[in-house]
Amino acid sequence: MAVTATKNGDIFIFSGRAYHITEAKNKALEPYGCMVHDYGLVLELVPDAGQRQSLAQQIGNARFMRNRYLNDRIAYYEETKGTLSVNEYKSKHFPELRKEFGFLQLSDKFALESAVEHVDAAYKNFFSGRAAFPKFASKWKPAGNSYTTKQTNGNIRLEEADGLPYIRLPKIGLVRFVLPRKQTLQTLVPHGTSILAATVKKKGDRYTVSLQLETVITSPAKMVQVSIQDVLAADMGLKLFAVIGSQGWEKEIPNPRWIRKHEKRLRRLQKSLSRKKYDQKTHTGSRNWEKARRKVAAEQRKIADQRKDFQHKLSRRIADSCSAFCCEDLNIRGMVKNQHLSNEVSSVSWGQFLTMVKYKLERQGKYFIQVSRWYPSSQVCSCCGYRNREVKDLGVRQWTCPECGTYHDRDINAKDNILAEGIRLLGEAGVSVAA
Structure with a gap:
């Protein structure tokens, strides 16, 4: 059964059913130049x-x-x-x-x-x-x-x-x-x-x-032409939350490291909780255990709220200041398996942040471009294209291209390469990028 849309004043009334209901509603709204926003x-x-x-x-x-x-x-x-x-x-x-x-x-x-x-x-x-x-x-x-x-x-x-x-x-x-x-x-x-x-x-x-x-x-009308200065690229990291910029400029966004800031207090509260009486069979604890559990929960909630507040504000600034945003398709699930980085990767929460950027851009008819995770953004010289495989080592933060002699900061070079690849992908999508 097809979905139909009828306009009653300034309100749309839908009738009918569909398996992919949102897609069906959007199709019914096409004659009105409208779309569903969930x-x-x-x-x-x-x-x-x-x-x-x-x-x-x-x-x-x-x-x-x-x-x-x-x-x-x-x-x-x-x-x-x-x-x-x-x-x-x-x-x-x-x-x-x-x-x-x-x-x-x-x-x-x-x-x-x-x-x-x-x-x-x-x-x-x-x-x-x-x-x-x-x-x-x-x-x-x-x-x-x-x-x-x-x-x-x-x-x-x-x-x-x-x-x-x-x-x-x-x-x-x-x-x-x-x-x-x-x-x-x-x-x-x-x-x-x-x-x-x-x-x-x-x-x-x-x-x-x-x-x-x-x-x-x-x-929202999809843009068919954007200025290169309105295309932003980001290289996400742990030392820095991200290096964001466009052609010829970049800005370093410090990593707030929420867990590290609260680590001392959280550890003390969790130690206090572990010393309270708790029955593993009935899953019940003493009154002091319950008080300590509430304090731990409040501290963890504070960390989560601070992270979400930071990410909402930064994603809003990005969405309002560019026409297209380019970043890497990060293998976050694989990174979390690294026992040395798992806490830091979980704390920085790239996935949640990029989701916020994506939906805020798409609401305005702008573009969110993800470069393949296999693209060697850190290894390739952004000036001459030479690939330095030694940069696979995460400990290499700066390097000089043996081909053209250009000195590179690892994160800035990666940002420039992601920008160039993002512009290429925009061209494949039919978007003209003007200098």
């Missing part, structure tokens, strides 16, 4: 004691359903060598499970459906080579402390009561949340923006809700 919004919840219990029930039920479906799907394959599909499991097994396990009656229907759909998505990622085989969820790990529900008939919406902001969640009701500074309910979810789904996560004693929002925006 984005997320994270809010801090302030539930009362009863709501905390209800949220824990929803999370536990979703975790139970995920593990049950994964177990049944594995067993079904071992018996029949076939696949127990999501639709078959929903239609045949859901009613039986609800009768057998009464606590599932307390759960939102969409939360249970989303749990098994996540398992199916994990299988698809496994077969496509993007991820490992699906694992069972544990309440002691982040993946087992969340649930997702879908919006239907306005069951998820923001409301105001007695001057305070609330979010209505299925089976939970109105839950207080922290309104971001200088924001109102109308600016959080503007007119014409739809809430598609909500994911509630529990981290320590904190609950957050991530809203999946959808709105229709005017399609």
